[in-house]
Amino acid sequence: MHAPVQVLIVAAGRGFRAGAGGPKQYRLLGGQTVLRHAVEALLNHPRIDAVRVVIHPDDAEAYAAAIAGLDIPPPVHGGATRQASVRAGLEAVAADGGAKIVLIHDAARPFVPQAMVDRILAALATQPGATPALAVVDSLRRGADGLVEASIDRAGLWRVQTPQGFAFDAILAAHRNAAPDATDDVEVARTAGLDVAIVDGDERAFKLTVAEDFRRAEAVLAASTLPATDAAPTYISRTASGFDVHRFGPGDHLWLGGIKIAYSQGLVGHSDADVALHALTDALLGTVGAGDIGSHFPPSDPQWKGAASDRFLSHARDLVRDAGGIIDHVDLTIMAEAPKVGPHRETIRARIAALLDIAVANVSVKATTTEGLGFTGRREGIAAQALASVRLAPQAT
Numbered sequence: 001m002h003a004p005v006q007v008l009i010v011a012a013g014r015g016f017r018a019g020a021g022g023p024k025q026y027r028l029l030g031g032q033t034v035l036r037h038a039v040e041a042l043l044n045h046p047r048i049d050a051v052r053v054v055i056h057p058d059d060a061e062a063y064a065a066a067i068a069g070l071d072i073p074p075p076v077h078g079g080a081t082r083q084a085s086v087r088a089g090l091e092a093v094a095a096d097g098g099a100k101i102v103l104i105h106d107a108a109r110p111f112v113p114q115a116m117v118d119r120i121l122a123a124l125a126t127q128p129g130a131t132p133a134l135a136v137v138d139s140l141r142r143g144a145d146g147l148v149e150a151s152i153d154r155a156g157l158w159r160v161q162t163p164q165g166f167a168f169d170a171i172l173a174a175h176r177n178a179a180p181d182a183t184d185d186v187e188v189a190r191t192a193g194l195d196v197a198i199v200d201g202d203e204r205a206f207k208l209t210v211a212e213d214f215r216r217a218e219a220v221l222a223a224s225t226l227p228a229t230d231a232a233p234t235y236i237s238r239t240a241s242g243f244d245v246h247r248f249g250p251g252d253h254l255w256l257g258g259i260k261i262a263y264s265q266g267l268v269g270h271s272d273a274d275v276a277l278h279a280l281t282d283a284l285l286g287t288v289g290a291g292d293i294g295s296h297f298p299p300s301d302p303q304w305k306g307a308a309s310d311r312f313l314s315h316a317r318d319l320v321r322d323a324g325g326i327i328d329h330v331d332l333t334i335m336a337e338a339p340k341v342g343p344h345r346e347t348i349r350a351r352i353a354a355l356l357d358i359a360v361a362n363v364s365v366k367a368t369t370t371e372g373l374g375f376t377g378r379r380e381g382i383a384a385q386a387l388a389s390v391r392l393a394p395q396a397t
C-alpha cells in the first residue's frame with residue numbers, strides 16, 4: 001500500500017508513570033482512548049494518506065477495541081525498545097510499498113493540531129527531517145542530592161514534541177543502522193547525518209506522562225468542545241479583572257510575567273513582586289469568587305517571603321479547575337516606561353500559557369506607557385491589569 005504521506009503511531013509502551021489503569025494509550029480521555037484521539041487527529045488531516053500503529057503483542061484486544069470502526073492497516077508488533085518498535089513499523093510500511101514521507105508520533109500525545117502538522121510537512125519540502133519544538137523559557141538548574149549545583153544556559157534549548165517527520169527512505173536507512181537505545185527519531189536521524197529542521201510546536205501537543213497530565217488533558221478537551229445535546233449542561237461564562245502595582249527598588253533584575261528580566265532596578269514586594277502574575281492571579285480568583293491574592297498568600301506570612309509568583313498563579317488555576325472551570329482566555333496589560341516589554345512578550349505569553357495549561361493563542365500580553373504621567377511615568381514602578389475569562393459548569397455557579 002504505497003501512500004505519499006504515512007504516519008506511524010508508536011503505542012507499544014507500558015506507561016507505568018501515569019499511574020494505575022493499564023497502559024496509558026488505552027485509558028479513557030473524554031470518553032474515548034488516548035490512542036484513538038491521536039489516530040483520529042492524524043487520520044483527519046487532509047494531507048495524510050494512512051496511519052499505522054505499532055503495539056505491544058499483549059495489547060491486541062485493547063487495540064482492537066480502541067480503533068474499532070476506523071479504516072487503518074493492521075497493527076505492527078513492536079520490539080523491546082522504542083527504536084526497535086519504530087523500525088518494525090517502518091519495515092512494515094516498506095513491505096507495503098513504502099512512502100515518500102513518514103510522520104512518527106507518540107501515542108501518549110493525544111492532541112495533534114493540524115497547523116503543527118502543516119508546518120512539519122512544509123519543512124520537509126526542503127529538509128530530510130523536521131520536528132516540532134517549544135523554546136525552553138524556564139530557568140534551568142543542575143542538581144544533586146536535592147540541592148542546586150549549577151545553572152544551565154537555556155539559550156538555544158528546545159522541548160521536542162511529536163510527530164517528527166522524515167523522508168521515508170532516509171529514516172528507514174537510519175533506523176536500520178541505529179543503536180537500540182536511541183530515545184527518539186531526531187537522535188536517530190542526526191546520528192545518521194540527516195539535518196532536522198525545527199518548526200513551532202504547540203503547547204496542546206503535550207505528552208501524557210504522569211497522572212496529573214490526564215487532568216490537564218481533560219481540561220484541554222473541555223475547552224475545545226462544548227456539549228452539543230439538549231441534555232448536556234450549559235456552561236456559564238465569567239470574566240473577572242485583576243490589578244496590581246509594585247514600586248522599584250535596589251536590584252539588577254526583576255520578575256515580570258513569570259520570567260527574569262535584567263534591569264537596573266528590582267521590584268519591591270514580599271514575594272518576587274511579579275506584578276503581572278499578581279494581577280492575573282487576582283483575575284482568576286475573581287472568576288470563582290475566591291477573594292484576592294492577599295487572602296491566600298498574606299504578606300504577613302514569612303513563608304511567602306521571596307516566593308516565586310508562579311506558585312500563586314498555579315494555585316488560582318487549580319481553584320478554577322476545582323470549581324469545574326475551564327480557562328478560555330487571559331489578557332494582560334503591563335504599564336511601564338521601562339523596561340521595554342516588547343522583546344520579552346512572546347516568552348511571557350509562552351510562560352503564562354504553560355502555567356495555565358492553555359494554548360499560547362489564548363494568552364494576550366500588551367504593554368503601554370502613561371506618557372510620562374503618574375508614578376509609572378516617573379519610573380517609580382510598574383502596574384499591571386488583567387482580565388480572565390472562564391467557563392463554569394452549572395454545579396460550580
